[in-house]
Amino acid sequence: MSEAELVRGPAHTVHVELGATFAPFGGWEMPVSYSGVVAEHKAVRESVGVFDVSHLGKAVVSGPGAAQFVDATLTNDLGRIRPGKAQYTLCCTESGGVVDDLIAYHVSDEEVFLVPNAANTAAVVAALATQAPAGVTVADRHRDFGVLAVQGPGSRAVVESLGLPADMEYMAFADATWRGAPVRVCRTGYTGEHGYELIPAWSDTEALLRALVDQVRGVGGQVAGLGARDTLRTEMGYPLHGHELSLDISPLQARCGWAVGWKKEQFWGKDALVAEKTAGPARVLRGVKALDRGVLRPGLTVTHDGKSIGTTTSGTFSPSLGVGIALALLDSSAEVTPGDTVEVDVRGRALACEIVAPPFVSVNTK
Numbered sequence: 351m352s353e354a355e356l357v358r359g360p361a362h363t364v365h366v367e368l369g370a371t372f373a374p375f376g377g378w379e380m381p382v383s384y385s386g387v388v389a390e391h392k393a394v395r396e397s398v399g400v401f402d403v404s405h406l407g408k409a410v411v412s413g414p415g416a417a418q419f420v421d422a423t424l425t426n427d428l429g430r431i432r433p434g435k436a437q438y439t440l441c442c443t444e445s446g447g448v449v450d451d452l453i454a455y456h457v458s459d460e461e462v463f464l465v466p467n468a469a470n471t472a473a474v475v476a477a478l479a480t481q482a483p484a485g486v487t488v489a490d491r492h493r494d495f496g497v498l499a500v501q502g503p504g505s506r507a508v509v510e511s512l513g514l515p516a517d518m519e520y521m522a523f524a525d526a527t528w529r530g531a532p533v534r535v536c537r538t539g540y541t542g543e544h545g546y547e548l549i550p551a552w553s554d555t556e557a558l559l560r561a562l563v564d565q566v567r568g569v570g571g572q573v574a575g576l577g578a579r580d581t582l583r584t585e586m587g588y589p590l591h592g593h594e595l596s597l598d599i600s601p602l603q604a605r606c607g608w609a610v611g612w613k614k615e616q617f618w619g620k621d622a623l624v625a626e627k628t629a630g631p632a633r634v635l636r637g638v639k640a641l642d643r644g645v646l647r648p649g650l651t652v653t654h655d656g657k658s659i660g661t662t663t664s665g666t667f668s669p670s671l672g673v674g675i676a677l678a679l680l681d682s683s684a685e686v687t688p689g690d691t692v693e694v695d696v697r698g699r700a701l702a703c704e705i706v707a708p709p710f711v712s713v714n715t716k
Contacts, residue, residue, distance in 0.1 A: 359404040360496045360555040368573055376468035378405040381575040391581050391669040393572035394541050398504035400562045401574050404496035404555060407471025409464040413486040420462045423618050427611030433458050436521045436538055438609050440601055441474050442619030446626060447597035450474050453538060455523055467591050496555030498562060501545035508565045509546050520716045528558060542586035542713050584666050587637055587708020593648060593663045594635055594677055602631040633679045637706035640674035644701040651695045652678050659684035670711045
């Protein structure tokens with residue numbers, strides 16, 4: 351995709367003014383960094399950061415029985431949460447592969463708001479629309495809404511400073527107004543820190559982002575880009591579709607079996623996933639942490655006792671730990687457990703690494 355074909359978000363002008371560097375991601379021109387990935391990462395862990403993630407997809411499933419329909423298709427048990435709560439879930443194929451992972455917002459029995467990944471929105475919408483019963487509509491609202499993430503220990507104070515509701519439990523959401531315009535405030539995020547995602551109308555996103563930037567900088571926080579978002583989520587062991595989840599990587603292999611409603615009567619891919627669960631997945635996601643200097647990247651071979659046992663799926667330098675870390679799909683038959691040492695081939699050099707059960711750092715979402 352050429353630069354001219356990349357989609358720009360509703361607040362692109364703000365990012366240019368802030369001096370962001372840009373890169374293509376999921377068909378969008380995304381701000382990667384402003385003051386440096388490490389500084390932005392540490393601001394989120396220690397203070398507060400604000401991200402523009404309006405590239406994320408948005409879709410609305412509505413009509414009589416909409417929630418029941420979503421529950422019968424996506425993996426997680428939507429019946430376990432009440433209206434006003436959100437849930438991590440997956441859209442799978444009948445063979446158990448993952449079309450996408452997404453957040454489902456249970457608005458009512460007749461409306462579910464979905465936030466899939468940018469590049470997969472059309473596929474998710476198409477899959478749902480094809481199977482939707484009479485009276486249920488599935489609308490792609492990708493460019494009708496923006497998404498702004500306020501993440502870090504100081505996130506609640508920032509959200510409240512704009513007069514928005516912030517006193518809610520993790521994975522809850524509330525509809526509010528800001529300067530007379532509607533905005534959905536969600537206690538969700540992708541960093542492992544206490545945080546919020548604000549969903550305004552596309553046309554209101556730029557003004558809301560400017561207000562958030564002022565508040566975040568006023569308390570010593572940072573505007574953060576895609577680079578810090580990736581290092582933060584990797585430290586948490588959170589999967590990224592196309593890396594830890596894909597049509598070839600099942601929820602069980604990615605250790606996302608907790609997001610599957612195994613007792614539900616039906617969902618797409620249930621038979622295949624139940625069979626895989628019974629047999630045990632052939633490979634499973636683990637963390638690896640470098641024991642010597644070296645930056646880990648995706649696609650590196652992991653060996654143990656001279657034998658290849660898997661491949662890294664994501665890798666980066668951890669600003670919190672000061673070492674290289676990675677997520678890797680390792681053969682279940684490999685006799686390695688947390689604390690064991692393996693080797694990762696980094697440009698022909700065998701880098702000693704420790705097996706870790708993610709997350710690499712403590713989770714502070716609640």
